[in-house]
Amino acid sequence: MKAGHDITVVDNFFTGVKANVEHWIGHANFELIHQDIVNPLFVEVDEIYHLASPASPPHYMFNPVKTIKTNTIGTINMLGLAKRVGAKVLIASTSEVYGDPEVHPQPETYWGHVNPIGPRACYDEGKRVSETLSYAYAKHEKVSVRVARIFNTHGPRMHMNDGRVVSNFILQALRNEPITVYGSGKQTRSFQFVSDLVDGLIALMESNYTQPVNLGNPTEHTINEFAKIIKDLVGGESQIISKSAVEDDPQRRKPDITRAMTYLNWKPKVGLKEGLKMTINYFKEELRKSQNKTQ
Structure with a gap:
């Protein structure tokens, strides 16, 4: 928007909220369409960022068939739109395509270790198919594709109750509730801030590089370490x-x-x-607003 682009946002608001874009509503370069991309979309565009799909386990497991449809039929619709109007399309894939990896750290050349019938399969396999579709369209329909494999990301405007590690730990700490670690706590994650991800997505779209690219922060922490970092930053009695x-x-x-x-x-x-710190401040403000509403 700040670079002068006309932006059309398409959202079914399954996990998004209008408040996240309300500051753009009314801007001359901004249009918001309330639609699900499982239904065909007819717009004139020259770049498509295909970011649609619930991405936290509680959300994508809530309706696994819907998650698969978004990543298959929805992806076909986006690639078909790109083909019709000659647009470049960036597919938001995920680190989940690597499953529970047997290679560490994970390079893009690693094919993954995924359970195709497990509870996470609707998302993991959905994204793997979306990558397969992208390269099929690139090869046979000459569509210009970019594929970003996005690792754990956090920041302001996250869904408060999305069930991810960051939001869970921050909310629990802010409410002085127990911070719940599942399993041994020795499992590791790498967390990037949302502005870094945005910069990476734009850089990938503007590049001529067509193979999958990991976008994530390689600084690795165990879940136990991460819980302690958040507890120390928030303070409180958790x-x-x-x-x-x-x-x-x-x-x-x-x-x-x-x-x-x-x-x-x-x-x-x-x-x-x-x-x-920026994410915690956002959550504090959202909690304050929700408490004011209930009073």
Whole structure:
């Protein structure tokens, strides 16, 4: 928007909220369409960022068939639109295509270790198929595609109750509730701040690089370390407690970002604690607003 582009946002608001874009409503360059991309979309565009799909386990497991449809039929609709209007299309894939990886850190050349019938399969396999579709359209229909494999991301405007590690831990700490760690807590994650991801997506779209690219922060922490970092940043009285492990929960997650650094000149700039402070401040404000509403 700030660079002068006309932007059309298409959302079915399954996990999004209008409040996240309300500051753009009424702007001359902005249009908002309330639609599900499982239904064909007819617009004139020259770039498509296909970001649609619930991405947190509680959301994508809530309606697994819907998740698969969004990543298959929805992706076909976006690739078909790109073909019709000659647009470049960026597919938001995920680190989940690597499953519970047997290679560490994960390079884009790794094919993954995914349970095709497990509770996470609707998302993992949905995204794997969306990548397959992208390269089929690129090869046979000459569609210009970019594929970003996005690792754990956090920041302001996250859905408060999306069930992800970041939002769970921050909300629990802010409410002085126990911070719940599932399994041993020794499983690892790598968290990037949302502004770094946006920069990476734009750099990928503007590049001529067509193979999948990992976008994530390679600084790795165990879930136990992460719980302690958030507890220390928030303060309060929360205790860290353990619960039984979640099925098919990946044990290690860390991107190899050599491709992004080489071909996009991209790497994360925002440190973990710096980004978490901004996310915590956002959550504090949202909690305050919701408390005011209920009073």
